[in-house]
Amino acid sequence: MQRRFILGLGILTxxxxxxxxxxxxxxxxxxGFQINNVRLNLAYAERNFGNMALYRxxxxxxxxxxxxxxxxxxxxxxxxTTIALPMRYGNxxxxxxxxxxxxxxxxxxxxxxxxxxxxxxxxxPLQSGNQAAITAAxxxxxxxxxxxxxxxxxxxxxxxxxxxxxxxxxxxxxxxESGVVLR
Numbered sequence: 314m315q316r317r318f319i320l321g322l323g324i325l326t327x328x329x330x331x332x333x334x335x336x337x338x339x340x341x342x343x344x345g346f347q348i349n350n351v352r353l354n355l356a357y358a359e360r361n362f363g364n365m366a367l368y369r370x371x372x373x374x375x376x377x378x379x380x381x382x383x384x385x386x387x388x389x390x391x392x393x394t395t396i397a398l399p400m401r402y403g404n405x406x407x408x409x410x411x412x413x414x415x416x417x418x419x420x421x422x423x424x425x426x427x428x429x430x431x432x433x434x435x436x437x438p439l440q441s442g443n444q445a446a447i448t449a450a451x452x453x454x455x456x457x458x459x460x461x462x463x464x465x466x467x468x469x470x471x472x473x474x475x476x477x478x479x480x481x482x483x484x485x486x487x488x489x490e491s492g493v494v495l496r
Contacts, residue, residue: 341353348433350388351389365472372464373440376435379428384433387424409478420457434453451464
């Protein structure tokens with residue numbers, strides 16, 4: 314009996330791993346990106362930055378996903394929110410921020426809301442392909458690598474394993490109500 318249960322559990326786990334995930338959705342279900350709506354940003358976390366490999370060669374989408382990640386982190390740090398995330402994820406989120414910032418050349422001392430706004434401001438120019446507008450948007454001083462290198466990094470992001478691994482937990486936190494752990 315126990316052997317059949319374990320075998321059945323293994324089959325269910327394997328099927329869950331093979332289940333197709335929803336494609337990214339930067340319309341946020343029609344609401345559009347809202348930098349200050351922490352619950353909305355968290356609700357779409359797994360969908361939009363749970364697999365950053367999807368954005369290879371798509372710098373606008375990469376910037377949108379990273380803007381959403383930074384906005385979620387900023388929102389969870391806000392004392393006015395009531396988002397609950399178990400303390401054990403605090404170090405993982407800090408590591409995800411370090412990983413993401415190293416990938417695009419943003420210093421750790423820049424506030425997450427500032428990074429989210431800078432990345433969100435770059436999405437439109439990146440979508441349009443207007444080189445002058447892209448250069449202007451990525452000339453923001455928080456992008457320490459300069460506009461050309463930042464563009465290259467957004468176009469060819471490496472796998473951000475820590476960001477991707479924390480995304481499901483952030484999505485779960487969207488429905489929580491017991492207090493913020495990130496300050």
